[in-house]
Amino acid sequence: MNTQVNLAGVTLKNPVMVASGTFGSGAEYSEFVDLNRLGAVVTKGVANVPWPGNATPRVAEVRSGMLNAIGLQNPGIDVFCQRDLPFLEGYDTKVIVNVCGKTTADYLEVVECLGQEKRVDMLEINISCPNVKEGGIAFGQDPKAVEAITKEVKKHAKQPVIMKLSPNVTDITEMARAAEAGGADVLSLINTLTGMKIDINRQTFALANKTGGMSGPAVHPIAVRMVYQVAQAVKLPIIGMGGIENAEDAIEMILAGATAVSVGTANFYNPMATLEIADGIEDYMKRMHVENVQDLIGAVH
Amino acid sequence: MAKIQEMATVLEQTILAESVYSMWLATNVAKEAAAGQFVSLYCGEGSRLLPRPISICQIDTDRNAIRLVYRLAGKGTKEFSKLQTDEQVRILGPLGNGFPLEGQHPIVIGGGIGVPPMLELAKQLKQDSTIVLGYRDDQLFLKEQFESYGQVEIATDDGSVGLHGTVVDVLRQKNVTGDVIYACGPKPMLAAVKKFAEEKGIKCYISMEERMACGIGACLGCVCQTKEVDAHSHVHNARVCKDGPVFLAEEVEL
Numbered sequence: 197m198n199t200q201v202n203l204a205g206v207t208l209k210n211p212v213m214v215a216s217g218t219f220g221s222g223a224e225y226s227e228f229v230d231l232n233r234l235g236a237v238v239t240k241g242v243a244n245v246p247w248p249g250n251a252t253p254r255v256a257e258v259r260s261g262m263l264n265a266i267g268l269q270n271p272g273i274d275v276f277c278q279r280d281l282p283f284l285e286g287y288d289t290k291v292i293v294n295v296c297g298k299t300t301a302d303y304l305e306v307v308e309c310l311g312q313e314k315r316v317d318m319l320e321i322n323i324s325c326p327n328v329k330e331g332g333i334a335f336g337q338d339p340k341a342v343e344a345i346t347k348e349v350k351k352h353a354k355q356p357v358i359m360k361l362s363p364n365v366t367d368i369t370e371m372a373r374a375a376e377a378g379g380a381d382v383l384s385l386i387n388t389l390t391g392m393k394i395d396i397n398r399q400t401f402a403l404a405n406k407t408g409g410m411s412g413p414a415v416h417p418i419a420v421r422m423v424y425q426v427a428q429a430v431k432l433p434i435i436g437m438g439g440i441e442n443a444e445d446a447i448e449m450i451l452a453g454a455t456a457v458s459v460g461t462a463n464f465y466n467p468m469a470t471l472e473i474a475d476g477i478e479d480y481m482k483r484m485h486v487e488n489v490q491d492l493i494g495a496v497h
Numbered sequence: 498m499a500k501i502q503e504m505a506t507v508l509e510q511t512i513l514a515e516s517v518y519s520m521w522l523a524t525n526v527a528k529e530a531a532a533g534q535f536v537s538l539y540c541g542e543g544s545r546l547l548p549r550p551i552s553i554c555q556i557d558t559d560r561n562a563i564r565l566v567y568r569l570a571g572k573g574t575k576e577f578s579k580l581q582t583d584e585q586v587r588i589l590g591p592l593g594n595g596f597p598l599e600g601q602h603p604i605v606i607g608g609g610i611g612v613p614p615m616l617e618l619a620k621q622l623k624q625d626s627t628i629v630l631g632y633r634d635d636q637l638f639l640k641e642q643f644e645s646y647g648q649v650e651i652a653t654d655d656g657s658v659g660l661h662g663t664v665v666d667v668l669r670q671k672n673v674t675g676d677v678i679y680a681c682g683p684k685p686m687l688a689a690v691k692k693f694a695e696e697k698g699i700k701c702y703i704s705m706e707e708r709m710a711c712g713i714g715a716c717l718g719c720v721c722q723t724k725e726v727d728a729h730s731h732v733h734n735a736r737v738c739k740d741g742p743v744f745l746a747e748e749v750e751l
Contacts, residue, residue, distance in 0.1 A: 220715035224739070227500055227713070240717075248732040253708040255718035260544040262710060269717045271731035412546055464711045465539060465546045467502065467589070 197481055198488045199474075201235070201455050203433050204356035204381035206317050208235035208290055208456060211489060212446065212474045215437045215460030216241055216294035216320060216360070217266065221280035222287070228467035233474055235456055236290035239280065241322050243296050244305040246272040250327060251404035256393045261412030261439070262461060263391050265327040265405035268296050273309045281315050290317040292358065296325060300345055304352050311354035319355050321345070324362030324387035326409045336362040336387075339374035346378025356381040358435065361426075363415075364390050368422050369429035376430045384435035384458065385426060386419045411461040413439045420452045427453025427494050441469060443476020453494040500713070501525050505588040507580045508562055514636035516569040517610070518578045519554070523562050526590040530556045530563060532598075532617040533681075533704055533743050536590030537712040538565075540573050548589060549573045550709050550738070552614035552681070554639070566613035566639065592712050593742045596702055598622060600677030604629065604699070605647065606664050606690055608682025612639055614704060618679055619646035627673050631664040631682065665689040675699060684751060691746040701746035707737045714739025722750040 199210040213236040214225075221239045222231050231237060249269025256263045270276070276293075284291050293316050297303035303321065310316050323336035323345060335345045342359070349357055359375040361368060363386040372383055388409025393402035419438020427434055436454025440446050441462035449457045462469040477489065486492060505524035513519050526536055530553055537548030555564035567574055580586055596618050603622050607615040608631035616639055619626055626647035630640060635657040643649050651659025652667045660667050664686060667673065674697075680690045681704035694701035707719035720734035724747065727735045735741060735749070 218711075218716060224711070224713045224715040228502070246731045248734060249717065249720070252718075252720060254720070255547070255708050255710045255716070257545060257547045260546065262547060264710065264716070264718060266717050269720070269730065269732065269734060271729075275731050461546065464716060465548060467711075467713070 197478065198490070199478065201490060203318065203435070203455060206290055206356060210235045210474050210477065211450060211456040212470050212477070213292070213435065213456055213458045214238050214463065214470060215458035216322065218460040218463045221276070221283060223283050225463065225467060229470055231287040231289050233471055234289045236292050236317070237284060237287070238292040238320060238458060239294055240270060241268050241294040241296035241325070242270050242273050242276045242306060243268065244273055244302045246270065246275070253403055254405070256402035256408065258391065258393055258410065259414065261410050261414035263393055263403060263408030263410050264388070265403045265408035267327050267405065268325055270296070273306050277309065277313060281313055285315055291315055292318045292320050294320045294322050294360070296322045300348055303345065303349060307349055307352045311352070316355055318358055318382070319349070319353055320358040320360050320384060321349055322360050324360050326362070326364060326388060326390045326407065327405060333362055333364065336371065337365050339370050342371050342374040343378040346375050346380050350379040358382040358384050360387055361385040362387045363418060363422055369425050372426040372430045376432055380432060382433050382435060383426060383430065384437065386415070386422050386438045389415055389418065411439065413441055415439045416445055420448055423449055423454050424452040424496070428497065440473070441466070443473050443480060446473050446477060447480055447492065450489070450492045451494070451496040453497065455493050499529055500589060500592065501529065502587070502589045504585040507582055507584050507586065509582060510578070510580055513566065513638035517566065517636070517638050518569070519564060519566045520577065520580065521562050521564050522586070522588065523560070524588055525561065526588060527556050527558055527561045527563050530591040531595035532556070532621050533596035533614055534591040534593050535742060536563070536565070536588050537592060538577060539587040540576050541586070542576060545573050545576070547710055548712050549577070550592070550712055552704070553591065554613035554616050556617055568610040589712065593738060594740070596679055596704070596743050599700070600624065600675065602627070602675040604668070604673055604675035604678045606678065606680040606682070607631070608664055608686040609633065611682030611686070611704070614681050615679065616642060619643055622646070627675055629664045629667050629673065631686065632658070663689065665693050668693055678702065680704070687746070688751040691751060694746055702743050703746045703749070704742045705737045705744060705749065706742065709738050712738050724748055724750060
């Protein structure tokens, strides 16, 4: 049985990765998960300088999902390279670093720094965070801006570039095509959907930021639909994510056109979710007599 | 200490006061737990995803059990309150750092649903502690158990028992002295206790609370503001679930 998949020349031992921001840089979850069994670890977004993030409360539960407005708190690229990357050195998994910024120059500074780092296999460019005022999603909701930032990043990047797309747009295929035109190697989708929760007892917002990004099983069908649409619109490989909590959800995403999948919110309520999904995909392949997981990619089309 | 994720078995569930429940759980978490730590409990109902962080009230290593005393706060805790003896609930713990055991004359302060975690601490301190408990009214849950571990003073919001006022009013009026303060309770109470400790020059540990998602330090949902740049985050934020919930009062902004 072959569970390997290929993303822009990078071979993952299986299609199961984690979604940025839900897994830190792996240290906390390594108590529960053998990181060697993951296709890739995708780190929490890192900027050129430390970011403090938003005020609390930053998280709220909603039915079959959650909202978060962390605001991309991160220790900055220097600490990331000195502390977090060396931790991942010891593991046999691919390392994908999520990059955030307020301006194009911020993104490029991080991309340049990471170009020196041998441990980094790919870059994921976050142009879709709904929780920061500048940068983030501002780059991800206008096709011209998507193409421009992709081009700039590609000029400076030493590793293959994944552009992470927002679902908070009228037509995600337009953004996907723009990223492809800008030279992206891979697309990842979906980031969270902007939502709001109101505490009726306190008659105020559940999150200090008022709005937050919605994730969890409730968004899964939206993500499957968008992955399917994007898979038809572009030739690039896709990393599918959005509410994946078990192998069935992951396989659905692969059948819709994803080459790999990221597990996010499920880590919070089942720290072992990634491993169960990796095992479950193998069980499915046995049951369905599938020799190569790549035969499942977009098989529904 | 290792974190354990398993199904815990309910040994006993009782109501201590209006909306305040006590649940003993048989779990290996007891082997690893320290006073001031907490556990994550997961709902059985699948649409409620996030674990509920609940402080550990008592640790019984002989029975391999822990006691959680919690207030009904929403649908998740409502679900837990309906669990019967021999039923199971998924648990992850112990989590967080817990209280360091220090001082010759500790002052142990709990307010509202911040009272429960102080019980195991008061027991483990083995000193003649002064224990100051704040309640809304005359439903003084756990008070009698605290009496085995020190001199108990009571403040109530409605004045029905003890001093009509706050735990800090008790500290001032009774001239309570000590060489270390431990406190858990609502944020305004912690801020007042911190101020009192600064005035008197007493070392003060406070246990913080914040909305959490992962409970293990990865998601950065539950941060509190720190005075200095935090060693892990490199900003003025520390993780309540991992770096706390217990902090030196002087290190956090309230």
